[in-house]
Amino acid sequence: MYGPGTMTTTSPSSTAATALPADWRDLIALTKPRVISLVIFTGLCGLLAAPGAIHPVLGFTAILCIAMGAGGAAALNQWWEADLDAGMKRTANRPLPQGRLDRTTARDFAGVLCAVSVFLMGFAVGWLPAAILAVSIFYYSVVYTIWLKPRTPQNIVIGGGAGAFPPLIGWVAVTGHVTLMPVLLFAIIFFWTPPHFWALALFVKSDYAKVGIPMMPVVAGEKSTRRQILAYAVLLLPLTAAPWWIGGTGAFYGISALVLSGLFLLLSIRVGLRERTGPEDRMKPEKQLFAYSILYLFVLFAALVADRFIML
Amino acid sequence: MTETSKTEPVQADPRTPEQIRRSRNKVLGLSLAAFVVLVFLISIAKMG
Secondary structure, three states: OOOOOOOOOOOHHHHOOOOOOOOHHHHHHHOOHHHHHHHHHHHHHHHHHOOOOOOHHHHHHHHHHHHHHHHHHHHHHHHHOHHHHHOOOOOOOOHHHHOOOOHHHHHHHHHHHHHHHHHHHHHHOOHHHHHHHHHHHHHHHHHHHHHHOOOOOOHHHHHOHHHHHHHHHHHHHHHOOOOHHHHHHHHHHHHHHHHHHHHHHHHOHHHHHHHOOOOHHHHOOHHHHHHHHHHHHHHHHHHHHHHHHOOOOOHHHHHHHHHHHHHHHHHHHHHHOOOOOOOOOOOHHHHHHHHHHHHHHHHHHHHHHHHHHHHO | OOOOOOOOOOOOOOOOHHHHHHHHHHHHHHHHHHHHHHHHHHHHHHHO
């Protein structure tokens, strides 16, 4: 079990008190702005693709609350995992492991962001999207970060649900109720997350192994991880086309989804059927799949919104 | 865990604590002002 102050590291955060006051740029860095850009985008797509209309100010507020909630949850994640982050090359330069920010400030900042996002969403937009936002924050910061991540290699499968909430919240902010379409959008991101993350985990495996996080390549091995990436890519093909088949979107989205998911499947086949050739292997197919998976989600959701405006 | 990764050294912040605090307080003040304006706009939108 790990958590704030439970591990011994040589990181500055646990060896010396922070001499300088917290800089606002470090507080922003705590919210993982690059991850939030994807959260904002999928939330906005859910909001724009939903049938109905929302006042622009309330729509802006809904997206702001989704971003603040995601940022708060990300800050809670960094607060909890500061010692682990210090041990991984990819995360060692974050504000907490570097000692540029003290843990109490980080925790309080995260708490305020989460609380304000939920109450502002409830006050401005509605209490159903606010409740779903609260569940997503709890899901990411407690179910994923504290409970699943250190315990099971399936952490990213179940924890992926946290990132799947934004389009659902965006949709419900407009319609006021949950239907099959936003649940499908949730499912698309849910099933997209494991192959996206495992492609990354395949080429940063040594980092996760070093800090004892049971990521799939560390626990089940590379071969099993590659097969599972392939299985999820196969599942994504019919799943992304499902909104078209149930009549929720038009042919523009449907054909775009089939083409995009077909390419995703091809790249996954390359990863799924190969083996690491040795220490000199630069893992190019895995890096290509990871990069494409980000582009894939952006273009897929953009096609969803474009289709909605074509249908109008 | 007893070993940390070798990472690029981070350059020390050349600003004084007072400068950092002032910069942070400006951002906090602007954020609070934006929040007040947003709540006002939300109230107008909900009345309309």
